Amino acid sequence: MIHFVLLISRQGKVRLTKWYSPYAQKERTKVIRELSGLILTRGPKLCNFVEWRGFKVVYRRYASLYFCMCIDAADNELEVLEIIHHFVEILDRYFGSVCELDLIFNFHKAYYILDEILIAGELQESSKKIVARLIAAQDSLVEAAKEEASSISNMIAQATK
């Protein structure tokens, strides 16, 4: 099971956090500090895994952003490494060559996407296409609602003229 997902920039700035196991706010800050100290200092050729408090943290660096997932000691690290990549590929398709800035300004969208991939700490969907389809369906609904709202407000504006 995945206990949490962290996105940390190389400077140690938090870009996204998702906790599947209960951690109090203070604990979260501590975990992030501890892990960024552990992971950001690691050299490029070393393992993408770190043993930490009896768990394992699998991380992968994309440009200046580190994607980290904390898993149980018995889990398959290589698989989790690919789950991270799966997530990044979906982000990439959604944003179109995703970059850190996309995630900074659209962190809530990244959360929605993550919610379609992982649920309760387990991989729920391994098909990129299906995730993309669901996200698009949600977005189109958002879009429709926005249009509706703007047309109504236009009507109101015209009526009150």
Next chain:
Amino acid sequence: MEQLKTIGRELAMSSQGGGWAGQSKEFLDLVKSIGEARSKAEEDRIILREIESLRRRIAEPDVPRRRMKEYIIRLVYAEMLGHDASFGYIHAVKMTHDDSLPLKRTGYLAVTLFLSDDHDLIILIINTIQKDLRSDNYLIVCAALTAACKLINEETIPAVLPQVVDLLAHSKEAVRKKAVMALHRFYQRSPASVSHLVSNFRKRLCDNDPGVMGATLCPLFDLITEDVNSYKDLVISFVSILKQVAERRLPKTYDYHQMPAPFVQIKLLKILALLGSGDKQASGHIYNVLGDMFRKSETSSNIGNAVVYECICCVSSIYPNTKLLDAAVEATSKFLKSDSHNLKYMGIDALGRLIKINPDIAEEHQLAVIDCLEDPDDTLKRKTFELLYKMTKSTNVEVIVDRMIDYMISINDNHYKTEIASRCVELAEQFAPSNQWFIQTMNKVFEHAGDLVNIRVAHNLMRLIAEGFGEDDEGADSQLRSSAVDSYLRILGEPKLPSLFLQVICWVLGEYGTADGKYSAAYIIGKLCDVTEAHLCNDTVKAYAISAIMKICAFEIAAGRKVEMLPECQSFIDELSASHSTDLQQRAYELQALLCLDRQAVENVMPLDASCEDFEVDTNLSFLDGFVEQSIENGASPYIPESERAGMSSVNNFRSPYQQEASGHTLRFEAYELPKPSSIPVISQVSISAPTADLVPVPDMTYYRESDQASKISSVAEASSADIGIRLRLDGVQKKWGKPTYSSSSSSTTAEKATNGVTHVDGGVKSQSRDISHDSRRQQSEVSSEKQKLAASLFGASASKTEKKPASTHRVAKGNTANAERSGVTRAVSPEISKAKVAPSSPPPDLLDLGEPIMPTSTPTMDPFKELEGLIGPTLTPASLDNPATTSGPKAPDLMALYTDMPTGSSSSGVTLASGDAYSADKSSSLAKSVPTTKKGPNPQDSLQKDATARQVGVTPTGNNPNLFRDLLG
């Protein structure tokens, strides 16, 4: 054309969700200023200001809903950066009640991020979730299910359970899948509440949609872990699913890096490993498919290796089969020989699994293992220690434990220190070749990790010293004791010792300090007093020290010698008699009382070396019978046994019905029933246990309950040593040590090896602390011979003689296979690249026909955005229609970039592309040249576009962090 695409893209970004235009300028400014913050303090300041303004504005009346949505997102942001935004939780909860999906989604997102499942506000969301689970819109149902997974706790499961179960048959596969996951989550939270629904998971396994089937494997894995036997019938189904998946029967959309649904395969392999474990018949069904998977295994990609690793795990778990074991061993050796640290790590782990079946497997890989042990990568090193721990025998225990201790001393990570310390202790207890060595090892462990090891370990050590080998060899035992005393007296000179270790030292000095007559009582007492002064120790250590002093005094008196109180000892006693701790006071007064007794009495009170004597506890307290009778005669009410007390306590304790309700842990979500005429109160467990705790006589003396620690120490003067004996006996710890496992003939060889190992360890550690690569290169030949020595001591005697030859041939062979591997990799990767490159334009014939069916033609259908067009259709605005069309253009090169970016396996293949074998080199090198140009093309452009959009929304990229614009996959 290119320009058109750019315009289309920008338009798409501004209107579709992909852009940054959805939020207000204010929010963008906030994110920007956070991005530019140069220190954590500055960031905190900005966020605190933001929180203040949000707190004010969110509470204003009539905030427009859209505005509120943004506030909530800003709260999420603040919370994400580690600040408390609890004042806004209620607004997020309110937002979930909203009718419009975008707002509802935002609300759900916020509450799932804000609230833990025991938060008080959850109760306000239950109703909304219930309503949304019944919604016609499947997207709303999905959002509610996602929220339910996070927020529903044990108490609230019954509120949503029926609806979630209904959703298992929903027409949309996305809903079914999420319902399965939700039910799984409920099962994790409270197995009892969903145990009657477990059969649903079996049903969902046959779902038409592979996504739902894949999701069902998660709960099934948990269920099977719990209870293997009820699922044995599914072995054949799982095997056939796995076979179909491996034969690419699933839709292409589940392919990942040319592997058919690898995540599903891995999950299935995990399940099969459980089902086949120790079951010959079930394993028989699995052999075939596993063999196929090894044969078809794809080791050029990360995900392929993940599947292979899972196959190895499965092989090592099920009933052994020689053919499969050979395949697994071969795959493992490939991992170990790989350059990638990740694969080495997996290889070490796999080796650890395989040696459980056949310990000889390790021998072949000894040099690889030692390389990993000396690797600068900490993760790899730890994994290797885990492997060594698994393969420890009585012949190599000394080398391994010494290494472990050296490593333990060198690290700061307390969690791992504890783990490795307890492993050292365990190994030492199990395999110790001699008691001297054992005591020395224990001393080292205690000295460096004393406060981290379990207190049980200390008790075990004391018991060992007290009981000796369990043989009737008094000479050896007393030798053990005196060597322990010697070493402790020496160690006491060290400046800082952990308290647990001091306790052991005090106890041993008290019991055996004067036993061999080498040290005078005054000397030992002086040392004990020094302990309490030199080390700022806690009450527990002081208690141990004073008990030890008391014992020594008692032994002296019993031996007829006169005890002269040293001044420092007297002041120590005085200090303790005035201590805040009643336990310490008690001990001090007992000591003073003891000193006044005559020889006969002292001998009875504190017999010499009686710590191993059994001590009978009269649990019936028969010695109190007289007292009880007398009390009853005087009019006390008689004792009523627990079983007969049931009726009374319900009368006495009128709260019990409420307590029972609380202990039931269920909230009721339906209306209350009509009140019944006063029901007979049933007594809950809680109500009984409270009175019994007071009524049942506890043999422990209440006066030393004061602190937990203190109660563990023998505080009763009459039998302090005996008391410890009994505590140790009650520990329930199996006595592992004591069997002399070595015979005299083998002991000489082990000793020899040990010296080899020990000298080497020193060298190894030193060279590690210095510049490793330089050092190791300079004395490479020396190191390799040292390594061989180490290997010999680790991997048994047989290796040591024939070491040199196999090692050298091994090396050569390694080189050969590595070459072969690489060329294999080149071949495997080049078609991928050709495909990726070729995909967007018209598909030319597959350059290297590897028998993979029709890839080029199928790639267009894999593009989700094509699918989107069909889905969204005419209702979409032209701008957002443009987006998929334009993005699919530059997409393909990005995909390629993604393949070259992979850090393991294929990244090295990228290098070897040019120098690979002749056949593929021709084609691939030309590709390789064209790759970078096409790859670099769109990426700067993309970032330029983003830059432009960023400026548009008022965000200027700062000079210090151009990385923000770099493609993650680039």
